[in-house]
Amino acid sequence: MALTALAVYLVSLVLAFGVRTWVQWRRTGDTGFRGGGLRPGSVQWWARLLFIAALVAVAAGPVAELAGLAAVPALDVPVVRVSGLILALLGTAAVLAAQASMGASWRIGVDESERTDLVTTGAFAMVRNPIFTAMMITAAGLAAMVPNVVSLAALALTVVSIEVQVRAVEEPYLLRVHGEAYARYAARVGRFLPGLGRLRRSGAPAGR
Numbered sequence: 001m002a003l004t005a006l007a008v009y010l011v012s013l014v015l016a017f018g019v020r021t022w023v024q025w026r027r028t029g030d031t032g033f034r035g036g037g038l039r040p041g042s043v044q045w046w047a048r049l050l051f052i053a054a055l056v057a058v059a060a061g062p063v064a065e066l067a068g069l070a071a072v073p074a075l076d077v078p079v080v081r082v083s084g085l086i087l088a089l090l091g092t093a094a095v096l097a098a099q100a101s102m103g104a105s106w107r108i109g110v111d112e113s114e115r116t117d118l119v120t121t122g123a124f125a126m127v128r129n130p131i132f133t134a135m136m137i138t139a140a141g142l143a144a145m146v147p148n149v150v151s152l153a154a155l156a157l158t159v160v161s162i163e164v165q166v167r168a169v170e171e172p173y174l175l176r177v178h179g180e181a182y183a184r185y186a187a188r189v190g191r192f193l194p195g196l197g198r199l200r201r202s203g204a205p206a207g208r
Contacts, residue, residue, distance in 0.1 A: 001081050002065035005145040008085070009059060012092040012138060017108070020099050024106055034109035043168050044110060050161035058139055058158060061151030075147035084144025091138030098123045098130040110173050118178045120185050126194050128185070129170075132162045133192045166191065171199075 024032040038045040065071065099106055101122040107114075123130035139158040143151040174182045183199065191197025 001085075002062040002146050004085065005088070005142050006059065006062040006066075008088050008092070008145075009062070009142055012088070012095070013055070015092065016095050016099065016135075020096070020106070021108070024104075028104050032107045034107050034111040034114070047161065047165040047169050048109065050157070050164055054139075054154065054158040054161040057150070057154035058142055061143065061146045061148060061154050064148055064150040065146045069148045069150065071147045072149065072152070075144070080144050080147060084141045084147075087141030088138050088145060089141070091134050091136075091141055094123075094134035095131055095138065098134055102131075110169055112173065115177050118174070118181055118185065120189070125189065128189050128191050128197075129162075129166055132166060136162060136192070 021031045021033065024030065038048060070076075101124065102119050103117075105116040105119050107116065127133055136159055139155050143155040145151075171186070174186075186199040188198065
C-alpha cells in the first residue's frame with residue numbers, strides 16, 4: 001500500500017500544482033503563482049514554509065513504511081487502508097474540481113496589491129476554502145493508507161499549515177480587498193466545513 005500511497009500523492013501534486021498551473025497559463029497568460037520573493041520572517045513566508053514542510057512530510061509517510069517503519073497497530077487494518085485510498089482519490093478529485101471553479105481567480109499564494117474576483121458559487125457556496133478542505137481530505141486518506149507516526153504527524157502539520165495560511169494570510173487579505181462583500185459571505189459560509197468557522201461581521205470567528 002505504501003507504493004500506491006506514494007504514487008497517488010505524486011500524481012495529485014502533479015495535477016493540482018503542475019497541470020493546474022499550466023492550464024491557468026494557457027487560458028490567461030498567467031501561471032497564478034504568487035508569493036515569490038517573500039520577506040523572510042513575514043507571516044506569509046512562515047505560512048509558505050509550513051506548507052512546503054507539510055508537502056514533504058506527507059511524502060515521508062509512505063517512504064517511512066517502505067523503509068520498514070511499522071504502522072500504528074490500532075490503524076493497521078485493511079478497512080482503514082482501503083478507506084484511505086478512497087478518501088485520497090476523492091480528495092484529489094475535489095481539489096481539481098474546486099480549483100477549476102475558481103477560473104481566472106485561481107492563485108497559489110497572495111499578492112497584497114492584487115484584486116481578483118470573489119468566487120462564492122459552486123463549492124464556494126458551501127465552504128469558503130473548498131480547495132484546502134479537499135487537500136486535508138487527501139492528506140487524511142494518505143495517512144490512513146500508511147498509518148504510521150510519520151504519516152499522522154504529516155497530517156497534523158498539513159492541517160496546521162492550512163489553518164495558518166487561511167487565518168493569518170488569506171482571510172485578512174480578502175477582508176482588506178473585498179471588504180463588506182467578503183464579510184457578508186464569510187458570515188454565512190463556513191471556513192472548511194458548512195456552517196463552521198463563519199465570521200462575525202467584526203471579523204471575529206462565530207465558530208470553529
